[in-house]
Amino acid sequence: MGISQVSQETLERLIARSTDIVVATDRAGRVIYYNDGASRILGYKIQEILGHNVVTVYPSLAEAKRVMKAMRGEGHGGRGIVETFQTTFRSKSGEDIPVAISGTLLHDPKGNEDGTIGFAKDLREILRKDQLATLGEVAVGLSHEINNPLGVIVNQLELLEHDLITLAGESDVSVECERIDAMRREVGRISGVLSRLGEQAESETYETIDYVGPSRRMIDLREKRTAVAEPRLAGIRVLVVDDDLGICQSVKEILEAAGCEV
16 A cells, blocks of 8 residues: 555545535535535535535525536635635535635546636634624624713713702702612613723623733723712812813813812
């Protein structure tokens, strides 16, 4: 037994046990090779697919023809081949499976088309991770966008409660304060949802997300804060600048309540 024969046998075993889909056809399009990876992913047993037209694993004849047209053309890696060409297979259960095919036309000694062989990568997990990464980016970005106006609302509620108690004097404002507390609780619920969104986004690690970490530093809007005058700040002049006018106004009022000139 020669070295070349051993190498060929080893190669055949590797292809047979590959976790990817490997399918070969004859010149009539009938399946003549179907590996274990194809059986696992597509659900067809070898005896169910060998001898059948390769269209069986496609959702339609049109899709199978699209792949063959790409393989015979020159725009996907060169004439007679395709490289990571995206298409769809249909499993025995009827599930459409996105795949990327790298394949080539086979020729007989006279140069005539004699069949095809293709290696197909199941893209479901890759696409799922891409979708989760995008969802994580949206969730974290949305959390930050909503968190800023919520901070303004909470600060305004604190100032409203402070002014209400001051203006009421000896009058009973318990009902009004309960209403403010109810608004504060609802804002807290929204804040809790935002916090969970940030935690869920951080539960998966994706290189495409560069700003997941800072979500942990979001303000805890559920915590009740009371503006307290600070004698040491009395008379100090402060310039408040921010792109968000709501935040500017909120910070201005907090500083003024603490005794600053803003």
